[in-house]
Amino acid sequence: MTRFLAAKIGESLLAIWGVVTIVFFVSRVLGDPAVLLLPVGAGQQDIDSLRAALGLDRPILEQYFWSLLSMLKGDFGMSFQHQRPAMEVVLERMPATAMLAATALVFGTLIGATAGAVAALRRGTISEFIVMIAALLGQATPVFWLGIMLILVFSVDLGWFPTGGSGTWAHLVLPGLTLAVFVSASIARLLRSSLLDIMREDYVRTARAKGLMPRTVFFWHIARNALIPVVTMIGIIAGELLGGSVVIETVFAWPGVGRIIMQAIQNQDFPVIQAGVALVAAIFIVINLVVDLLYGVLDPRIRRR
Amino acid sequence: MKSFFLALLKSRAGLFGFVLVLVFVLAALLAPYLGLPVPTRSNLVARMVAPTWTGAFSPGAHPLGTDELGRDILSRIVHGSRVTLAIAAAAVVLGGIVGTLLGIVAGYYRGMVDRVLMRIVDIQLALPLMLLALLVIAALGPSTTNLIIVLSLTSWLRYARIIRGQVLALREREFILSAHAIGAGTWRIMIKHLLPNVMTPALVIATLELARIIIMDAALSFLGLGVQPPNPSWGRMLADGRVYISTAWWIVTFPGIAILLTVLSVNLLGDWLRDYFDPKLRTMR
Numbered sequence: 001m002t003r004f005l006a007a008k009i010g011e012s013l014l015a016i017w018g019v020v021t022i023v024f025f026v027s028r029v030l031g032d033p034a035v036l037l038l039p040v041g042a043g044q045q046d047i048d049s050l051r052a053a054l055g056l057d058r059p060i061l062e063q064y065f066w067s068l069l070s071m072l073k074g075d076f077g078m079s080f081q082h083q084r085p086a087m088e089v090v091l092e093r094m095p096a097t098a099m100l101a102a103t104a105l106v107f108g109t110l111i112g113a114t115a116g117a118v119a120a121l122r123r124g125t126i127s128e129f130i131v132m133i134a135a136l137l138g139q140a141t142p143v144f145w146l147g148i149m150l151i152l153v154f155s156v157d158l159g160w161f162p163t164g165g166s167g168t169w170a171h172l173v174l175p176g177l178t179l180a181v182f183v184s185a186s187i188a189r190l191l192r193s194s195l196l197d198i199m200r201e202d203y204v205r206t207a208r209a210k211g212l213m214p215r216t217v218f219f220w221h222i223a224r225n226a227l228i229p230v231v232t233m234i235g236i237i238a239g240e241l242l243g244g245s246v247v248i249e250t251v252f253a254w255p256g257v258g259r260i261i262m263q264a265i266q267n268q269d270f271p272v273i274q275a276g277v278a279l280v281a282a283i284f285i286v287i288n289l290v291v292d293l294l295y296g297v298l299d300p301r302i303r304r305r
Numbered sequence: 306m307k308s309f310f311l312a313l314l315k316s317r318a319g320l321f322g323f324v325l326v327l328v329f330v331l332a333a334l335l336a337p338y339l340g341l342p343v344p345t346r347s348n349l350v351a352r353m354v355a356p357t358w359t360g361a362f363s364p365g366a367h368p369l370g371t372d373e374l375g376r377d378i379l380s381r382i383v384h385g386s387r388v389t390l391a392i393a394a395a396a397v398v399l400g401g402i403v404g405t406l407l408g409i410v411a412g413y414y415r416g417m418v419d420r421v422l423m424r425i426v427d428i429q430l431a432l433p434l435m436l437l438a439l440l441v442i443a444a445l446g447p448s449t450t451n452l453i454i455v456l457s458l459t460s461w462l463r464y465a466r467i468i469r470g471q472v473l474a475l476r477e478r479e480f481i482l483s484a485h486a487i488g489a490g491t492w493r494i495m496i497k498h499l500l501p502n503v504m505t506p507a508l509v510i511a512t513l514e515l516a517r518i519i520i521m522d523a524a525l526s527f528l529g530l531g532v533q534p535p536n537p538s539w540g541r542m543l544a545d546g547r548v549y550i551s552t553a554w555w556i557v558t559f560p561g562i563a564i565l566l567t568v569l570s571v572n573l574l575g576d577w578l579r580d581y582f583d584p585k586l587r588t589m590r
Contacts, residue, residue, distance in 0.1 A: 011427065014424070014427075014428065015427060015428050015431035016431070018425075018428030018429075018431065019428065019431055019432050022428075022429075022432065022437075022440075023440070026440050026441065026444045027444075136569060136572065136573070137565070137569065139568075139572065140516070140565050140566075140568040140569035140572055141561075141565050141568075142520050142523055142524065142561065142564050142565070142568075144523075144524060144527050144543065145523075145543060145557075145560075145561030145564060145565070146561075148543065148547055148550065148557050148561070149557075149558070149561065151550065152550055152554055152557070152558075156550055156551045156554075239430075239433040239434075240433065240434075240435070242433050242436075243433025243434060243435030243436045244433075244435055244524075246435060246436070246439060246528065247435070247524050247527065247528065250527075250528060251547075261436075261439065262439075262528065265439065265443045265530075273440065273443060277432070277436050277439075277440055280433060280436055281431055281432045281433070281436070284431060284432075284433055285431050288431070
């Protein structure tokens with residue numbers, strides 16, 4: 001188990017290094033920070049002296065080394081727009097994004113797992129048909145459009161929930177529901193097919209044959225194994241929720257990390273773009289680490305490999 | 306080939322997806338000859354006209370109504386599908402070729418090449434695809450070419466991973482060993498013997514990737530980072546129509562339904578292709 005743990009943590013560190021490297025080299029394409037920092041029309045002499053002050057005249061690999069070091073310390077430079085450290089600006093928005101993603105993940109998983117289990121256990125009935133149609137539609141619907149449609153029905157027509165913003169639980173309902181639909185559709189389809197696969201296994205027949213209660217067989221022999229692919233899926237979904245936060249937070253004017261990254265792109269506020277992307281990637285890497293470890297707990301074969 | 310179509314006819318979901326995809330592709334190809342109004346021509350007299358069938362007053366025939374500049378929505382959706390489908394198809398082909406070839410190379414050579422390639426895949430997967438796309442578009446600027454590059458960049462790794470796994474199994478089979486024995490070169494084995502055998506999984510992944518890429522393309526153009534106006538694009542139509550949500554619901558509703566139906570039909574077709582050719586791919590995402 002210790003070796004498994006060490007290998008997984010090593011992989012995560014490598015991934016963080018990779019992401020920071022991607023961010024550094026893409027940001028060098030984005031433009032010359034010295035030109036961006038100075039007011040429009042600044043002379044070449046001013047640009048050169050600022051470049052020297054910022055160390056931008058050093059060889060690129062030396063710059064890479066130093067910025068790698070400062071990025072690992074969480075220093076992404078000052079936000080052009082907010083005049084504060086970029087990481088600070090991004091970190092402030094993290095709780096809002098985390099709350100939205102967690103709400104969607106919890107409710108989406110509960111709904112999706114229930115629906116998927118019903119579909120698998122009631123094979124060939126109308127309930128399975130309804131669940132499958134709903135899941136197919138849920139997977140094909142672009143989340144941002146679903147969000148707009150929910151606003152149209154529940155805010156514009158019925159006036160039950162606010163169209164956007166944050167503050168009260170009522171603000172959380174529509175964006176949370178939008179993302180939960182997306183989450184539950186993927187989980188329902190996956191859990192159904194993995195349950196159906198496992199129910200065909202010999203050891204399940206053996207467990208039934210030796211006279212165990214159906215409930216015991218379901219929870220101890222079937223559900224436990226069928227959950228393994230679902231755990232992997234939750235890791236993938238977490239990434240899509242974090243990346244998709246840019247879109248959904250734009251639709252609902254939700255003050256999270258996605259929205260601040262989008263604003264930073266519009267204002268060419270590169271330190272904030274870099275800090276935002278790096279932070280989200282780091283969180284995603286940690287989530288995947290947890291998923292991998294959980295996987296090892298659920299399936300002992302993996303950690304012994 | 307005959308048994309393929311017979312099986313397709315038997316599967317209701319697969320057939321539904323196939324027919325719908327065919328209809329959408331034909332509509333996109335034939336868009337200029339369908340007698341639709343010019344998608345970019347605005348008509349300020351007929352601004353935000355409700356769809357004809359709602360019974361509201363409507364000058365001229367606009368089956369799905371007009372937008373805030375009086376442009377026909379049906380025509381914009383059909384013409385928008387040309388752009389979306391062309392971009393998505395180009396990205397799928399580009400990502401598919403790169404990913405499949407790298408997958409074959411990794412699986413065939415194994416060792417160092419394989420380890421490095423799979424590490425790159427892992428590192429790239431650590432960055433949510435949407436953020437990677439945003440970062441690259443912010444750096445390169447929004448344009449059709451950049452969009453295709455970014456979308457295929459989010460796609461190649463799925464092919465690379467799955468094809469590599471297939472090649473790892475294939476390279477131990479007798480026909481590869483015998484090709485070795487008669488002295489076939491590395492390239493000959495990879496192109497003549499391995500490639501044809503991974504075409505089926507590559508095709509299945511391509512279909513499922515097409516659906517994902519269409520949604521991602523719509524999301525990027527919704528954020529204003531996709532195809533630039535005046536070219537109609539589905540995501541952009543949604544973004545522009547959102548402002549008028551309380552007065553003209555049809556502007557934001559129909560482009561979304563177009564995306565939904567396209568993605569749904571491609572997904573149904575892809576699921577069916579996967580189940581027909583190789584059900585084992587189901588667990589490999």
